[in-house]
Amino acid sequence: MSSEQNKPQTEDVPLENDNEQVVDAVEAELVEPESAEENESAAEEISIAELLERLATAEQTVADQKDSVVRAKAEVDNIRRRSAQEVDKARKFALEKFANELLPVIDNMEMALQHANHEDDALAAMIEGVELTLKALLDAVKKFGIEVISPQDHTFDPAKHQAMGMQEVEGVAANTVVAVLQKGYELNGRLLRPAMVMISKAASVDTNA
DSSP: OOHHHHSOOOOOOOHHHHHHHHHHHHHHHHHHHHHHHHHHHHHHHHHHHHHHHHHHHHHHHHHHHHHHHHHHHHHHHHHHHHHHHHHHHHHHHTTHHHHHHHHHHHHHHHHHHHHSOTTOGGGHHHHHHHHHHHHHHHHHHHTTTEEEEOOTTSBOOTTTEEEEEEEEOTTOOTTBEEEEEEOEEEETTEEEEOEEEEEEEOOOOOTTO
């Protein structure tokens, strides 16, 4: 037997395939880290975008809530102001009905004094008592904001006076109160009753002159 025949037989492996596998493995090792970095960067970009969106949403929510708080505070302030005004009005004009009932009493006392015979000594004490009672009554109602409107010789004011007639008075300007038929009254600036008055009118012009 020859020596060639005694050599062990081996399978032949193509070298080209081995080289290609090695190259592929190296390329995979080089490419995979870059892909991982790209994926991580993309994930970071998505995360930042999401955070910015959430931040914008939160800021809008805060702005809306702040606006709601401001509106609610303004509404509460308005309610408080209106309530204070209503309480003040109720306090000022709570006596309006009572005052209106009291005015005829004052009128009657003033009328009694006007028609009383002040020359009669027998009535002097009674007249003095009525005068003192009337003064005390007027002082009492004045403390609660009731004021007398007696516009004798003042310019006629349609907001507080009621004209019952007009007459020409020499030397008196037109629209001047020349007589007070009944006094008026107001409560804290609100008219309870206008004063009934006579006012002057302009002098007539004599066309025959």
